[in-house]
Amino acid sequence: MxxxxxxxxxxxxxxxxxxxxxxxxxxxxxxxxxxxxxxxxxxxxxxxxxxxxxxxxxxxxxxxxxxxxxxxxxxxxxxxxxxxxxxxxxxxxxxxxxxxxxxxxxxxxxxxxxxxxxxxxxxxxxxxxxxxxxxxxxxxxxxxxxxxxxxxxxxxxxxxxxxxxxxxxxxxxxxxxxxxxxxxxxxxxxxxxxxxxxxxxxxxxxGQREGFCFVEKVVLPENEQGELTAMVHPDLQDRDYQPIAPGDPFFMTLAGDTLAYTGSKVVYGAFINEAAYYDAHVGLSLMDKIQIELKSEPTAD
Amino acid sequence: MxxxxxxxxxxxxxxxxxxxxxxxxxxxxxxxxxxxxxxxxxxxxxxxxxxxxxxxxxxxxxxxxxxxxxxxxxxxxxxxxxxxxxxxxxxxxxxxxxxxxxxxxxxxxxxxxxxxxxxxxxxxxxxxxxxxxxxxxxxxxxxxxxxxxxxxxxxxxxxxxxxxxxxxxxxxxxxxxxxxxxxxxxxxxxxxxxxxxxxxxxxxxxGQREGFCFVEKVVLPENEQGELTAMVHPDLQDRDYQPIAPGDPFFMTLAGDTLAYTGSKVVYGAFINEAAYYDAHVGLSLMDKIQIELKSEPTAD
CATH class of the missing domain: 3.40.630.10 (Zn peptidases)
Structure with missing residues (x-):
């Protein structure tokens, strides 16, 4: 290089x-x-x-x-x-x-x-x-x-x-x-x-370290008028990079009811309740935990 | 009443x-x-x-x-x-x-x-x-x-x-x-x-409860161009309603130097690092701790 x-x-x-x-x-x-x-x-x-x-x-x-x-x-x-x-x-x-x-x-x-x-x-x-x-x-x-x-x-x-x-x-x-x-x-x-x-x-x-790879963004629940009807669940708030398993508390409705994560496998949250994503009503990103490889030692010519 | x-x-x-x-x-x-x-x-x-x-x-x-x-x-x-x-x-x-x-x-x-x-x-x-x-x-x-x-x-x-x-x-x-x-x-x-x-x-x-009474707003340090040169000190951040004594760390300059509180008596912080006050470069409010009195029992006619 x-x-x-x-x-x-x-x-x-x-x-x-x-x-x-x-x-x-x-x-x-x-x-x-x-x-x-x-x-x-x-x-x-x-x-x-x-x-x-x-x-x-x-x-x-x-x-x-x-x-x-x-x-x-x-x-x-x-x-x-x-x-x-x-x-x-x-x-x-x-x-x-x-x-x-x-x-x-x-x-x-x-x-x-x-x-x-x-x-x-x-x-x-x-x-x-x-x-x-x-x-x-x-x-x-x-x-x-x-x-x-x-x-x-x-x-x-x-x-x-x-x-x-x-x-x-x-x-x-x-x-x-x-x-x-x-x-x-x-x-x-x-x-x-x-x-x-x-x-x-x-x-x-x-040669290898643990990391996270973006899977998808998750939109907060909305009503037919496109208004938010739920927010990030208090048990998920602030738990970036922690595992989210099927059935875990995911959202809380404005009425206080818990909505569970309905995915089929364990994922990891990131950008949980990032204010910048509210214009698109995005509540968080889901990530996979991965092993990142350093394919060769970085060396200048 | x-x-x-x-x-x-x-x-x-x-x-x-x-x-x-x-x-x-x-x-x-x-x-x-x-x-x-x-x-x-x-x-x-x-x-x-x-x-x-x-x-x-x-x-x-x-x-x-x-x-x-x-x-x-x-x-x-x-x-x-x-x-x-x-x-x-x-x-x-x-x-x-x-x-x-x-x-x-x-x-x-x-x-x-x-x-x-x-x-x-x-x-x-x-x-x-x-x-x-x-x-x-x-x-x-x-x-x-x-x-x-x-x-x-x-x-x-x-x-x-x-x-x-x-x-x-x-x-x-x-x-x-x-x-x-x-x-x-x-x-x-x-x-x-x-x-x-x-x-x-x-x-x-x-008949009486402890409270806080507004004293003054404190502006963050600025240079001659009106740009911020310091921010709320990490030891003061998040310590709303806690005492601030003369000499306590108050601001941290962009270069990382500590500026002490130069007041003459103990005060209490509130709205410490409130984003809404940045347009006026206000860093926090100072409060006095007071005893609030309930002058009579509230009773309807």
């Missing part, structure tokens, strides 16, 4: 997730923290207009607009459609990117702790997740592999389909110091990893 | 506080829950437009628009200015209200548990707080007495300056079942209290 020369740290991709926005401000005033001598680090606030209004987005979720087809579709004229094209020009272009690796900072209202989200089986990317989890054993690995060019995340604009750091729980529109500190620690480990990779000084990494 | 004939339960006064909005939907489908034979209960979603957009407000905070001067000021033309006038026509008018008692349902992102907020020393109002706390000893009493006609809260439109039920922590824009259930329990006690008052069957209430 070639050396990593250019790393971008991005925040405010969702404008009301303030942690990344303020870490960028901090690092701009103290660039030494994100500098590593073997590569250049750049910092980008990616949805300043939504951030200025303290909203997730203006017209559409920016972090779903980066498939190559959509980037090339001149009929898509929403604010975030345009912003994705601008970011592709700044960081990419996707077919032959200038930036090697994008680390995008997010938060969630769900009790997901520190989640490392990546959509690539590339050893450089998987190796970063394994390295960070080796330093921070409480971090969870959240993998949904796919093709980089069709991937819709901002991170897919880099040469490697990089890394989304997702920390919670924190409400939208505010800063929690614990979440701010934790996000900063994770990013330091990510940068140290890329630096060690470039220098050939990576420690031994496990 | 005269009998209570007409009680209004209101929700969605802040459009992204979903708990009250959905309790209203539930009670509309099951009116027996909020019915008491000695008075009539009516249910009102008070800021439907902000709720439809999942925002606290459209133009200005609705729950600051109910002073008599503002209600009579025809130059105030914002959406919530107009909505306040419409609600005053529906529930009031403030000088001679149709509705006797307004119970307004709110949530907070702060770790305030169950807070009973009222701005009146009237024995009927204070008695409700004492009664609810007798049933739910974890509930906190939050009092800021003033004149009903100049009070800016929606609850001041009723004949008695009623009661704001504030439960948290819950992020904006979502439902937590625990907060939903707790809010419902509090409202049931409020209605039972008014019913017992009308019937002359109130239990003995304490």
């Amino acid at each position: 070639p050396h990593i020369k250019q790393v971008a740290i991005t925040g405010g991709t969702h404008g009301n997730e303030l942690t990344g926005v303020h870490l960028l401000k901090h690092w701009r005033s103290d660039p030494a923290q994100v500098a590593r001598s073997s590569f250049t680090t750049e910092l980008h606030l990616t949805n300043p207009r939504a951030n200025g209004l303290n909203r997730r987005y203006i017209d559409q979720d920016l972090n779903r607009q980066f498939s190559l087809d959509d980037l090339n579709n001149t009929a898509l004229l929403g604010y975030e459609h345009q912003q994705a094209k601008a970011l592709n020009a700044l960081l990419g272009p996707k077919e032959d990117p200038r930036v090697d690796f994008v680390i995008d900072l997010h938060t969630t209202t769900a009790n997901m702790g520190t989640s490392l989200i990546f959509n690539s089986e590339d050893p450089l990317v998987v190796g970063m997740a394994f390295y960070v989890q080796q330093q921070l054993p409480h971090a969870k690995l959240f993998m949904d592999p796919g093709e980089r060019l069709s991937d819709t995340f901002l991170t897919s604009v880099g040469r490697y389909n990089g890394f989304l750091v997702e920390v919670g729980p924190v409400p939208q529109g505010l800063l929690r110091a614990d979440v701010y500190n934790e996000t900063q620690v994770v990013v330091m480990h990510c940068l140290d990893y890329l630096d060690a990779f470039n220098r050939g000084t990576l420690p031994n990494l496990a | 005269p009998h209570i004939k007409q009680v209004a339960i209101t929700g969605g006064t802040h459009g992204n506080e979903l708990t009250g909005v959905h309790l209203l939907k539930h009670w509309r489908s099951d009116p027996a829950q909020v019915a008491r034979s000695s008075f009539t209960t009516e249910l009102h979603l008070t800021n439907p437009r902000a709720n439809g957009l999942n925002r606290r407000y459209i133009d200005q905070d609705l729950n600051r628009q109910f002073s008599l001067d503002d209600l009579n000021n025809t130059a105030l033309l914002g959406y919530e200015h107009q909505q306040a006038k419409a609600l005053n026509a529906l529930l009031g008018p403030k000088e001679d209200p149709r509705v006797d008692f307004v119970i307004d349902l709110h949530t907070t992102t702060a770790n305030m548990g169950t807070s009973l907020i009222f701005n009146s020393e009237d024995p009927l109002v204070v008695g409700m707080a004492f009664y609810v706390q007798q049933q739910l000893p974890h509930a906190k009493l939050f009092m800021d007495p003033g004149e009903r006609l100049s009070d800016t809260f929606l609850t001041s439109v009723g004949r008695y300056n009623g009661f704001l039920v504030e439960v948290g922590p819950v992020p904006q824009g979502l439902l937590r079942a625990d907060v939903y259930n707790e809010t419902q329990v509090v409202v049931m006690h409020c209605l039972d209290y008014l019913d017992a008052f009308n019937r002359g069957t109130l239990p003995n209430l304490a």
Whole structure:
């Protein structure tokens, strides 16, 4: 694998997730923290207009607009459609990117702790997740592999389909110091990893680690008028990454009745009661627990 | 005191506080829950437009628009200015209200548990707080007495300056079942209290109970550009209603440095890191611990 020369740290991709926005401000005033001598680090606030209004987005979720087809579709004229094209020009272009690796900072209202989200089986990317989890054993690995060019995340604009750091729980529109500190620690480990990779000084990494793979989103019950009739059950609330078995309490109706999980096998919850998904009435994601393999040791040429 | 004939339960006064909005939907489908034979209960979603957009407000905070001067000021033309006038026509008018008692349902992102907020020393109002706390000893009493006609809260439109039920922590824009259930329990006690008052069957209430009285709001540190340079300190986060002594950790700068509380006496925090106050960069409210007196037993004529 070639050396990593250019790393971008991005925040405010969702404008009301303030942690990344303020870490960028901090690092701009103290660039030494994100500098590593073997590569250049750049910092980008990616949805300043939504951030200025303290909203997730203006017209559409920016972090779903980066498939190559959509980037090339001149009929898509929403604010975030345009912003994705601008970011592709700044960081990419996707077919032959200038930036090697994008680390995008997010938060969630769900009790997901520190989640490392990546959509690539590339050893450089998987190796970063394994390295960070080796330093921070409480971090969870959240993998949904796919093709980089069709991937819709901002991170897919880099040469490697990089890394989304997702920390919670924190409400939208505010800063929690614990979440701010934790996000900063994770990013330091990510940068140290890329630096060690470039220098050939990576420690031994496990060949396999436990992780979670996205299965499906689950919509909350609605009535015929499309109004919510139930919410996440109190026994499921805050139990991200815990098993959900057939028959377990799943939803609670507005009248207080329990609705059970009707699936046929054990799954695991994530993004349980994420506020950002209420516009689509999504209550949680279901995940499979998987073993993630590091197919070869990441080594620069 | 005269009998209570007409009680209004209101929700969605802040459009992204979903708990009250959905309790209203539930009670509309099951009116027996909020019915008491000695008075009539009516249910009102008070800021439907902000709720439809999942925002606290459209133009200005609705729950600051109910002073008599503002209600009579025809130059105030914002959406919530107009909505306040419409609600005053529906529930009031403030000088001679149709509705006797307004119970307004709110949530907070702060770790305030169950807070009973009222701005009146009237024995009927204070008695409700004492009664609810007798049933739910974890509930906190939050009092800021003033004149009903100049009070800016929606609850001041009723004949008695009623009661704001504030439960948290819950992020904006979502439902937590625990907060939903707790809010419902509090409202049931409020209605039972008014019913017992009308019937002359109130239990003995304490003459005095501990509570908290608003002192001032504290703004987070800013730079010359008006940008936040610090956040609530991790040792203060989630410690609502706990003492803050001179020298205690208060804020943490973006660089991680601790700023101490510089006041001269012990105070108590509330609304610590409330997302709704970030537009004004307010980090928390300071409170005094006080003894609240029930000046006479509430008794109907």
